[in-house]
Amino acid sequence: MAYWAFLSFSIHSILLISLSETAPTTSLRNETDRLALLAFKNEITSDPLRALSSWNDSLHFCEWRGITCGSKHQRVRTLNLTSLFLEGFLSPHIANLSFLATIDLSNNGFYGPVLNELGHLFRLRQLDLSFNSFQGEIPAAISNCSKLFLLDISSNSLVGEIPPELGSLPNLEGLGLYINGLTGNIPPSLGNLSSLNTISLARNELDGSIPNDIGRISKLRFFQISGNKLSGTIPSSIYNLSDIYFFSVSENQLHGTIPSNLGATLPNLQLFYVGANRFTGSIPISLSNASLLQELYFTYNDFTGGVPMDLGDLQFLRFFSIGNNRMGTGKADELKFVDSLTNCSNLERFTFHVNRFSGPLPNSIANLSTQLSFLGFGENQLSGNIPEGIVNLVKLSKLYIQNNLLTGEIPVAFGKLRKLQQLELSRNKFSGKIPSSIGNMTKLSLLYLQENNLEGSIPSSLGNCRKLDLLNISQNNLSGPIPKELMGIFSLSISLNLAQNSLTGFLPVEVGGLKNLREIDVSGNRLTGEIPQSLGNCESLVLLRLQSNFFNGTIPSSLRDLRGIDVLDLSRNNLTGQIPEFLGSFSFLKNLNLSFNDFDGKLPDKGLFGNARAVSVMGNSKLCGGIPQLQLPECVSPAPKRRKKSFYLAVFIPTSFLAVCLIFSPCLCAVLYGRRKSRSVESLHTSISYSDLCKATDDFSSSNLLGVGSYGSVYRGTFASDNTTVAVKVLNLQRQGASKSFIAECEALRNVRHRNLVKVLTSCSSIDFKGNDFKALIYEFMPNGSLEEWLHPNEEEGHQLRNLSLTQRLNIAIDVANALDYLHYHHGTPIVHCDIKPTNVLLDDDMVAHVGDFGLAKILLETSNNFSSTHISSTAIKGSIGYVAPEYGIGGDVSTFGDVYSYGILLLELFTGRRPTEEMFKNGLTLHEFSKMAFSDRVMEIADPLLGEENDQDNACNNVESTEGKGQRVLECFASVVRIGIACSMETPRDRMQMKEVVSEMLVIRDKFLRIGIYKAR
Structure with missing residues (x-):
């Protein structure tokens, strides 16, 4: 009995000691998790859905949204915040969540680097950071997470090479790195991943050959390396991976032949894509052995022989395409x-x-x-x-x-x-x-x-x-x-x-x-x-x-x-007259052909x-005059009349004219007086003084300040006489180049008239009350502000979050394209705006877009193929960072193609919601490249999230199509616009579209989606 009593006492004592140590330690570790989560939340800069609103002291952190804790220690096991539109940096304090097994932050707006600290999470099994905006290189430290079976960092802005250390993750089953800017070779060390069944490296900048070592991944089922710069042949060992069901190597520079026994060695094959390469030989005769095949694409190669x-x-089989061979x-x-x-x-x-x-x-x-x-x-x-x-x-x-x-x-x-x-x-x-x-x-x-x-x-x-x-x-x-x-x-x-x-x-x-x-x-x-x-x-x-x-x-x-x-051809008809x-x-006009008609006169x-x-006017025998190069006869004055008629003309007609003048002189004087008075009234109406503008803007009060630009400030003004509201752009003449900007804008807008250009009502060039020079331009007022305020509202400046529907975005894009098309081709002398960006696109009551701010505009006096014949140095081209055409930065000529580039960037920004100057766009990654990498397979993943909150209640699609059908139509519309944005923002001018082509294609998109109900006409 004494023994059992002693044993019981000992056990009891040990438990007491254990409890006295474990309780505070567990509590301390729990507090570490709570603080780490709060640090994570602190780095979130945008949470539009208020997904993290529950992350406060009113609930235990294990009950916070997206958090799952282990039942034993109440430590965080899962962090799942997928598809919540969160934006911000990834806090390094996440490494303190030492029990984490799953991190899923996919489909958000996280940016900054992928942290080295993630390598401290030794229990981590799943890491999904896909469809965000992470930049920089893939940290090799991730290879320390030896229990990882899923690593997905697809659709970000990663650069650099794929770390060879990833080949040391013995449990990895899925590797997703597609749609990034990764360069270099595919590491042969990936062949060590014996558990790997999925590998997707598509749409990067990878080069070199496909390593033979890939053929050692015996469990591989999904193999996707399309859209890179890979060359060489496909290693024969890969064709022996009998579990493969998805095989895509399209859009590379691969060559060689496809094995004739393909269907026998890959019996589980379902989708096979080898298009857009340099393959030769014939289509494998064994395809029928792969009885599960659904899609076969052999397009754009050099295949020969029969089928x-x-x-x-x-x-x-659903898709079978062997075109372009x-x-x-x-x-x-x-x-x-x-x-x-x-x-x-x-x-x-x-x-x-x-x-x-x-x-x-x-x-x-x-x-x-x-x-x-x-x-x-x-x-x-x-x-x-x-x-x-x-x-x-x-x-x-x-x-x-x-x-x-x-x-x-x-x-x-x-x-x-x-x-x-x-x-x-x-x-x-x-x-x-x-x-x-x-x-x-x-x-x-x-x-x-x-x-x-x-x-x-x-x-x-x-x-x-x-x-x-x-x-x-x-x-x-x-x-x-x-x-x-x-x-x-x-x-x-x-x-x-x-x-x-x-x-x-x-x-x-x-x-x-x-x-x-x-x-x-x-x-x-x-x-x-x-x-x-x-x-x-x-x-x-x-x-x-x-x-x-x-x-x-x-x-x-x-x-x-x-x-x-552009082209007007009326030749070879029976047209007459002048x-x-x-x-x-x-x-x-590039081609005006009026030849072989019966025109007369000068x-x-x-x-x-x-x-x-x-111009061609040949074959019109009654024409005269014109420039010498057209080789027309000179126009001859009428022959002199006989003397009797000369006397008649010299004496009788002047006498008669004098009599008529005497009779009607009172009427003539009245008309001239009236016309003079009318001109005087018109002059008063269009001439605005400094005093008038002071009264209209309440002495240029800050409450009337609409915005500040490169060369001045814009105020809202209201004239008491007729209660007309205008926008007054006051030039800061202390700023170098402001006077040139004023002159350029006046010159550019002197004769332009278009519904999508901001209307200049008048100007003011005067002296202020202190005797200083004063210059201002008075514009038609745009009640809905600038496109910038709609796309990127600044709450500190009082801008409210307002959503632009797909219809409104498409309308705005067409409006801006029409304005530039007019300036480039339809005004007379081509005008290049040189500063297309959202702040210079203004919206009226009906959300019709108007292009404004012509302070950097250039008039092309002589053009050839739409390029200015006069070289203008890069110092003369300021523009705005992110929107300026690359050729301007190296002293290239001003051209209409510069505006096309800016329009392309604006178009991509309008539909993705991303500024070209965002932090993620560096190290060679631009908004253009970002969009190009996502096009077209993943294009909706770069769409502005607010497009998912379509607010066009009049959309006919709501009545005629299912949600799924509507989503497909939105995808088609969005992809069509992104394609144009990419084509306009190509690096070299010769690769870009012209604005007349842009207008044509945008109208096709508009009309197509008007008919199917995605777009609602104004």
């Missing part, structure tokens, strides 16, 4: 592989365009899957007729058959393809009539029928295709009148091309309804009558070709309203008419 005949065994054998039965594909009931996309296939199009095309939506076999050497049964493919949305040798008639049954959106039948040998049933394809947006042998009249039923953006039926044998129903397709925005046919009658007056159309070409027909005055309503026209017809009468005065015309002088003011010699290379 395996047993692909029909692939029951799950050199395939085709010339054998009669080389298209028999199509017969086999009819067994693939899930096939959605099938293309073999731009190859060398020949022979008749097999009838089995008609028996392909009814799920097929995209069918393309254009630019081959196919012959024969289109199988009638092709109309069985009821879900087709895109059908491309162009550039072949196909004959026969276009099947009347085509009208049953009600979902068809794009139909390309051009450059074949089709004959017969255009089937009126095409009018049943009411979803058509693009219809190409040009360069065939079609005849008969144009069916009026085409007018039912109310969604057409483009209609091209040129270079056929069509006859009869142009149906006025075509002019009722108000959606036409790209082109209406009816050229080189045998059409007769008038050009319908209803053509004036095509206000969004960019190109009209009816040349080479037999059209008669006068050119309709209504053409002047087609304000968006950049190309108008009416040549080689029988038009008569004079050039309509309404054409003066076509301020966007050539209007207003055509000379269209100095943006040819103007100003403006465009002073450029012999841009």
Whole structure:
């Protein structure tokens, strides 16, 4: 008993001692976790969803949002804050959470470096920092986390090389580093990761060859290295990794052949992408052995030979594309592989365009899957007729058959393809009539029928295709009148091309309804009558070709309203009268052809008419004058009259004139007095004194201050006389360059008039009450402020958080593009703005955007290919950091392409919500590169998070589409705009778009999404 009593006492004593030590230690460690979490929270600069509002003393930290603790020690085990729009640095105090097993901060806005301190978390098993804005290099210290089985830092802004130390993580199963700026080689040490099943390094700048060591990762299932600069061949050992189901090496510089036994060595293969490389040889004949295959892309390589005949065994095949290769054998039965594909009931996309296939199009095309939506076999050497049964493919949305040798008639049954959106039948040998049933394809947006042998009249039923953006039926044998129903397709925005046919009658007056159309070409027909005055309503026209017809009468005065015309060809008609002088003011015209008509009188010699290379007037025998290079005869004055008439002119007419003056002199004096008085009133109205501005702005009170710029301050002013509110830009003349800015702005805006430019009401050049020089510009007031205030509100300045909907952003982008297009091409002498950025885009009551601040504007007196012929040093180009074109920084010439670059950056900022000057953009990473890396697979991941809070309650999509469908449409719209932003902000000017192209493509995007309900018209 004594023994047991002693033993009990001893155990009790030990427990007491243990408890006395453990309780405070556990409490202390818990406090360490709490303080570490609060330090983490302290680095968060933005929490729009108030996700961390529960992180306070009212709750135990284990109950805070995103925190999971272990049940035994109450220590933090999981930190999961994914997709909460958080922004800020990652606190190094996170390393004090020593029990952490999972960190998931994905899909937020964290920036700064990936911390070395993460290497202290020895219990860490999952680290997911993907879809943030982390910068710098991947710390090698992460390799200390030996228990890691998931490491995902994808879609950030990481640079440098992949640390070879990552190859020492024995438990790693998933490695995601895609969409970054990583350089160097793929480390061979990754071959040591025997547990790895997923590796994604896509869309980086990796170079060198694929290491042979990758073939040692026996458990590898997902292998993605696409979108890099890798070269060499694919190691044969990789083809022996039999568990691989996803294989993507597309968009590299790889070469070599694909093993013929691929399907046998990779039996679990489901998705196989090798497009956009330099592969040669033939398509593997063993593909059918990989019975789970769903997607096969061999496009843009140099593959030759034929297609395996047993692909029909692939029951799950959805996408099969071998376009843009050199395939085709010339054998009669080389298209028999199509017969086999009819067994693939899930096939959605099938293309073999731009190859060398020949022979008749097999009838089995008609028996392909009814799920097929995209069918393309254009630019081959196919012959024969289109199988009638092709109309069985009821879900087709895109059908491309162009550039072949196909004959026969276009099947009347085509009208049953009600979902068809794009139909390309051009450059074949089709004959017969255009089937009126095409009018049943009411979803058509693009219809190409040009360069065939079609005849008969144009069916009026085409007018039912109310969604057409483009209609091209040129270079056929069509006859009869142009149906006025075509002019009722108000959606036409790209082109209406009816050229080189045998059409007769008038050009319908209803053509004036095509206000969004960019190109009209009816040349080479037999059209008669006068050119309709209504053409002047087609304000968006950049190309108008009416040549080689029988038009008569004079050039309509309404054409003066076509301020966007690039090409105007009226040659080879029967036009008469004098050539209007207003055509000379269209100095943006690159081609004005008026030759072989019957014009008379004196040819103007100003403006465009002073450029012999841009104007052609040959074949007009009654013309005279003009510049010498046009080689017209001099205009001769009328011959003198006989003496009797000379006396009549010399005596009688002056006498009569004097009598008339005496009779009407009182009236004349009254008119002159009235006109003088009117001018005096006008002068008073437009002249503003310093005193007037002081009163209007309450002595330039800080309460009326709207903003401060490079050369001055802008105030709100209200004139008591008529309660008119204006914006007053007061120049800081102490600032060097302010006077030049004032002069530049006055000169640039002197004659410009456009709805998307800020209207200058007047200016003031005076002396203030202290005797100092004073200069100010008075603008139309914009109630909704600048785009900068909407995109990046500054709460300290009183800016409220306001969301711009997708519709509003698209409208603003189009408005700014229209303004620059006008300045570059449609004003006369091109003007380069030189400072496009959100602060210089102002919004009126209706959220219409107006470009302002022309203080850095340059007028290009002589241009060649849109570049100034006068070199201007970089010191003369200030602009704004982040928006200035790269060539300006090295002394490049001022050009319209500089504005295009700035517009591209602004466009990307408008839709991503990221300034080009953010901290993340350094070490070679720019907003352009950031967007380019995400395009197009991950493009929505760079979207402004506020786009997810679409506030356009009038959006028609809310009524006609599911949430999923709407999301897909938003994705398409966003991706289209980002593509333009990237194209505009290319590093070299020659690679950028022109503003007229930008306007055209933006209008196409707008019209497309207007029709499907994503966009709501103003």
